[in-house]
Amino acid sequence: MWRKHWVVIVAVGVVLTVLLTIRPWTGQAGLDAQEIVPIGQRQAAVTYKADVQIDMNKHVVKGMLTARFVPQDDQAFFHLYPNAFSANAALSGENWEVVLGKQREPGGIKISEVRVNGKSVGVQYAGKTKTLLQVPLPARTSSAETVVEMNFQLEVPYNNGRMSYHDHAMWLGNWLPILAVKDAGGWRLDPYSAIGDPFYSDVANYHLRVQLSEGYQLATSGLESVAVITETRPQRLKIYEVDAWNVRDFALVVMDETYQPISGKVGETIVRTWVQKSDDPQNVERIHETARESLDYYGKQFGVYPYKEYDVVKTGGFFGGMEYPSLVFIAQEYFERSDGMGEAVVAHETAHQWFYGLVGNDEVREAWLDEGLTDYATMVFLQQKSLARSQAYIQMRLGQARAAEGYANQGVTAKSSVEAFPDWRSYNDLVYGRAGAMWWNLKEEWGVERLHQVLRQYVRDHQYKQANGEQITALLTATAGADASPYLDYWLRVELEKAEAASNWVEKGKHE
Ligand SMILES: [Zn+2]
Structure with missing residues (x-):
């Protein structure tokens, strides 16, 4: 069943590739007319396939993962985020206290039997507490698809974080080994951090086979509503086969009845x-x-x-x-x-489906990009839903934004990398508050329709890919017909001497 399923997926992929190459629908009513390419019409560069067994009593997940991709280098790195919570991680300080909470148990992920194109290569960890798996790949002269397989055993930590559990549910965020991104700045191998969402990943297709005990149910990044669910006797197991196409990560929650x-x-x-x-x-x-x-x-x-x-x-x-x-x-x-x-x-998390999900970015170095747009979207949604009920939230964010000058004097701005923020409060005030207020101000000046036209183009241009600050600045520059940097520098870096240039740019953009 599993193998057959896999063959079907590959066959569908081949047909889609042919169709995409020929593009028989190109024309007025075709693909070009659609803003967002449907997920079934897009080839993902990476395919993950995982077969996992979840033990809800021991809070252990055992599994096998296969990743297929065309290498960019003579090695690949997988993030092993669960190892940020291993017993020897020595997480201390107020910021980690927030993540860990009062009651905590360590956890982690052990990798075994790493194979590249079927050949065993040994397990090579990297990072301070083995938060990375380094995999040597065949010489990069060939552009052929490479298959990396590994077995893993995840002990789910108990804490206040994104991967934990209580008596009725276990939520697994950033749990599966996932390929690190190599961008113009090289490999991005940033460790887990107490502050921010220290993640950065490319869109991929996922096929998961998840085995649970009877009495549990599943919500995932994939399609449970069409998942094949098999119940086995006498073991009383429930097996889900779930697909997620063109997603940036694969999270899941196991829930009891x-x-x-x-x-x-x-x-x-x-x-x-x-x-x-x-x-x-x-x-x-x-x-x-x-x-x-x-x-x-x-x-x-x-x-x-x-x-x-x-x-x-x-x-x-x-x-x-x-x-x-x-x-x-x-x-x-x-x-x-x-x-x-x-x-x-x-409303905030839903907006992330566009700014993070559909358009990714380096959330370590440019958290302001997805968080700022997300929180702006949140405010504008809440306001059009209910002017009265949205006021408290919007005023809170605009108030936070005004604290930016004080932080700038200490060398922290919305453009800082996550490790530069001294605490959650500064991250909140700047990355959500200040960056969100920058977009809010532009909406007040340009009007919601004009701004959203720009944001729609941003999503269309970078859908299923990564974007960065330079690119959104270039888009704003093109929109206004004048360099947008003073505006972003004024708001994000709090370069107050650029206030006049910033407001000139806003004015110019109004009439363009
Ligand atoms: Zn957010």
């Missing part, structure tokens, strides 16, 4: 909010409605959401919300409050 989904639809996309039966129905409904409405709104503003599912799952965690492709984690507390923050968190 106290969880149930509330379903809705936005166009062809199924939106599910996974909560426990004991949760407050009004809060749940508000969050679910916000997920649906924001997905719909952003799709209309920034380009259609190309995936067929969107899951919002209640988890534990310090993070408020955490974005993964087609799946977001929302911390429990936001289902317990009715002050509008739950809606804001969901």
Whole structure:
């Protein structure tokens, strides 16, 4: 079943390649007319296939991973993020306390039997606490696809983070070994950090076969609604086969039967909010409605959401919300409050489906890019939904933005790399607040339609790829017909001497 399935996928891939090469639909009503290429019509450069068994009693995940890709180098690196939480990681300081929480147990991932094109190459870890796997590849003269296989055993840490569990669920973010990105600056092998979302990855196709005990259910970055689910007797196992095409990562949450989904639809996309039966129905409904409405709104503003599912799952965690492709984690507390923050968190994570998901960027060096656009989108969504209810959130962000000058005097700005931020507060104020306020200000000056036209083009230009600050500056420059750098420098780097040049640029852009 599994192998056959694999052959079918390859065959579909071949047919798609041929179709994409010939482009029989090119023409007025064809691909060129579509802003976002449908996921089924796009070849991903990397394919991951994993076969995993999840033990919910021991909190252990065993598995085998295969990655197929055309090498860019004579080696490849896989991030092993779980090893950031290994027993010898010695995580200390206030910022790690936030991530780890009061109760904590270490975890980690062990790799064995690494094979390249079928040949064993040994296990070579790198990074301070083995947070990287280094894999030598055949000489790069050949552009042929390379297959890297490995076995792994993941012991899920217990803490306040993105990969943990409680009595009713286990949420796995950044758990699978994932290829590091090599960009113009070389290999990006940044370690996990307490602050920010220290991730950077390329879009890939994933095929997962997940084995669970009976009595558990799954939400993932893939399509559970069409997953093949097999139940075995007498072992009482449930096996899911899940595909996710053209996604930047693959996260999943295993839930017991106290969880149930509330379903809705936005166009062809199924939106599910996974909560426990004991949760407050009004809060749940508000969050679910916000997920649906924001997905719909952003799709209309920034380009259609190309995936067929969107899951919002209640988890534990310090993070408020955490974005993964087609799946977001929302911390429990936001289902317990009715002050509008739950809606804001969901609207924020949903916006990340465009800024992070569809258009990726280096979240270590340029967190302002996805977070700023995401939080701007959040504010504009909340405002058009309810002027009154959005005020507190928008004023909070604009207030944070005003603190930027103080931070700049200490050498920290929205453009700083994650390791430069002394604490979560400064990261919040600058990367969300200041960068979001920069876009908000431009919306106030140019109007929402003009700004969103620019952002739609940004998404269209970089869909399924990476973007960077230079590229969005170039787009703004082209839009206004004048160099946009003074505007970005004024807002992001707080170069106050550029205030006049910045406002001249804004004026010029209004009339272009
Ligand atoms: Zn965010």
